[in-house]
Amino acid sequence: MPRSRPRTKLRSGCPLNVSVEILGDRWSLLIIRDMMLRDFRSYTQFLESYERIATNILANRLKKLERYGIIATQQDPLDGRKLIYTLTEKGMDLAPVLTEMVLWTAAHEEHQNPELIRQIKKDKQKFLAAVRQRWLEKSSHID
Amino acid sequence: MPRSRPRTKLRSGCPLNVSVEILGDRWSLLIIRDMMLRDFRSYTQFLESYERIATNILANRLKKLERYGIIATQQDPLDGRKLIYTLTEKGMDLAPVLTEMVLWTAAHEEHQNPELIRQIKKDKQKFLAAVRQRWLEKSSHID
DNA sequence: TCAGATTACTTGTTAATTGCAAGTGAAAAT
């Protein structure tokens, strides 16, 4: 369901360029990874992730991802200070992209987390289905 | 074939982070796209690509991609001024990543090049095989 | 109840990266 109007001027409408302009930085995909694979949902959790994103960059990226409909934000009903960030369906649809990136690294670069790679390699479709199923079951996603 | 030693300090060894640190900017994947899908092989061709990369950024990215073994550089035997840039096998292995990014954009954002998307959607494996076959036939790749 | 902690930020400030314009040297074409 492509949008009828670009929200910013794009360098080109090439579908690869579009995704690069949305996701091509050093943090966006890591935030999405934390949501998809680690079920992170709060600002503090993202801040405490291993790669140590700066607070202003995190705030900026969360806004950008929400603006693009990749994540959604809701208030925590149990704690007025907290916001809950969740992946939208559009965000979940990035699972294959992340998966292929992980496989590429596994094949060509030094890396960690052999268990994740074992799982993906064993049955990619099953892995993707499981990730999506977990997301469906959370059911706190509101697109 | 992962390298035994990281060439720079990485924020983390998470396989997604590794690929993000190598490819997560606004130009690297576009250069790879031009090599993979459009058979671009020279500095001038990359410069003339629609998105208009700056000359210093292009030089910088070509060096980075070569350093990571994603592309290889050779002299043009017919013209002493020219260099020929080609994808290595490691670079070709990015085809699934690019393909999934294109599919994601096709599903969720306004974009162009419906013919490419039609091809990929029709038979993804066949598309990937064809891209690799074209690369093999060029046979000017030296890893 | 109220001091202290927690949460999700913002606001400086500095450092790094990007983008633009112009220039360079070697090789090729005219």
Place this chain on the structure above:
DNA sequence: ATTTTCACTTGCAATTAACAAGTAATCTGA
């Protein structure tokens, strides 16, 4: 011999990222 092409480099301005500190709203524990 001069001009053009090629793959860059250099200098500088503008944008972006990183770091440190602060803030308002909310919650928690004595």
